[in-house]
Amino acid sequence: MPRSVNHVASRAKRKRILKLTRGYIGARKNVWTVAKNTWEKGLTYAYRDRKNKKRTFRALWIQRINAAARLEGLSYSQLMGKLHANGIEINRKVLADLAMNNPQAFKAIVDKVR
Numbered sequence: 304m305p306r307s308v309n310h311v312a313s314r315a316k317r318k319r320i321l322k323l324t325r326g327y328i329g330a331r332k333n334v335w336t337v338a339k340n341t342w343e344k345g346l347t348y349a350y351r352d353r354k355n356k357k358r359t360f361r362a363l364w365i366q367r368i369n370a371a372a373r374l375e376g377l378s379y380s381q382l383m384g385k386l387h388a389n390g391i392e393i394n395r396k397v398l399a400d401l402a403m404n405n406p407q408a409f410k411a412i413v414d415k416v417r
Contacts, residue, residue, distance in 0.1 A: 371402030
């Protein structure tokens with residue numbers, strides 16, 4: 304009895320991954336094993352960098368809040384300590400946005416915690 308192989312499915316699987324690697328350079332786009340390895344490695348980078356994105360944005364927000372707070376005569380840690388002591392629940396993302404786009408509102412918050 305002849306061996307049964309599903310060439311249709313395996314070819315479709317290869318075409319799907321080669322389509323995903325379109326735009327890569329050299330053998331990474333058209334050699335099956337290289338393309339598959341590159342694509343799988345890209346998935347691990349994507350997973351890792353979704354976590355790193357949160358980390359880098361938080362650092363950016365802290366830098367922006369610190370810069371705006373120093374214009375008001377406070378350091379970042381002093382401002383955050385006074386916010387928590389006064390029970391003002393505002394996250395760093397919103398606070399950084401206010402510092403950048405609405406300095407009057409940021410100044411009002413700083414004046415409230417003084």
